[in-house]
Amino acid sequence: MIRLLTEKDANQYQKIRLQSLKTDPEAFLSTFESESKLPLEYFQHKIRNAEKDPTFGYYGLFESSRLIAYAQISDGYLAKKKHVAYFYEVYVDPDFRKKGYATQLINFLIDKVRKYKEIEQIELKVNSRNKSAIALYEKLGFKRIAQLPHAVKEPDGTYQDEFIYSFSLKNFH
Numbered sequence: 001m002i003r004l005l006t007e008k009d010a011n012q013y014q015k016i017r018l019q020s021l022k023t024d025p026e027a028f029l030s031t032f033e034s035e036s037k038l039p040l041e042y043f044q045h046k047i048r049n050a051e052k053d054p055t056f057g058y059y060g061l062f063e064s065s066r067l068i069a070y071a072q073i074s075d076g077y078l079a080k081k082k083h084v085a086y087f088y089e090v091y092v093d094p095d096f097r098k099k100g101y102a103t104q105l106i107n108f109l110i111d112k113v114r115k116y117k118e119i120e121q122i123e124l125k126v127n128s129r130n131k132s133a134i135a136l137y138e139k140l141g142f143k144r145i146a147q148l149p150h151a152v153k154e155p156d157g158t159y160q161d162e163f164i165y166s167f168s169l170k171n172f173h
């Protein structure tokens with residue numbers, strides 16, 4: 001079952017978010033060290049602030065009542081960016097990978113966004129070394145449209161590039 005997360009899910013969200021920063025530090029722009037110090041209220045605010053009409057927020061995929069995968073749909077809140085939605089924080093618990101859950105989740109999110117004519121494309125960024133995520137997005141029809149050199153600086157001082165991927169709901173490309 002996939003549904004919008006609410007503040008009531010903050011405990012599970014905090015747990016899976018911190019887990020993601022531990023299991024896949026290169027996939028995300030934050031660090032376990034910085035977020036593990038933050039109180040539950042921070043994660044509650046994050047969920048609450050992300051939830052916006054018509055369809056924006058954090059979505060969780062649950063098996064029984066356990067949150068095993070999640071991602072965020074965010075809006076391009078400025079006037080000239082209203083036609084773009086952004087996907088962030090795509091994550092599947094390692095115990096549940098390679099079973100099609102990310103495919104299910106991303107397709108669900110694309111279908112959500114597709115309902116709103118105002119939204120014409122989806123954008124996301126991925127670390128250029130993240131082979132599994134790149135394969136996932138390309139399989140689902142996202143197109144690589146740009147490379148951002150030295151976009152990420154790791155705590156050890158090394159740089160990595162990011163790719164921007166776009167999914168057109170209007171056949172722009």
Ligand SMILES: CC(C)(COP(=O)(O)OP(=O)(O)OC[C@H]1O[C@@H](n2cnc3c(N)ncnc32)[C@H](O)[C@@H]1OP(=O)(O)O)[C@@H](O)C(=O)NCCC(=O)NCCS
Binds near residue numbers: 132137
């Ligand atoms: C990337 C990620 C979300 C994939 O989740 P998943 O549930 O295992 O993905 P799926 O089972 O739906 O796989 C769909 C496709 O993704 C690609 N893929 C997934 N895991 C892969 C791997 N380990 N190696 C190569 N390709 C992979 C394949 O194309 C796969 O299709 P296939 O099974 O027909 O080969 C998951 O590995 C993850 O959470 N990684 C860490 C966090 C992350 O990188 N998030 C993305 C940030 S931009």
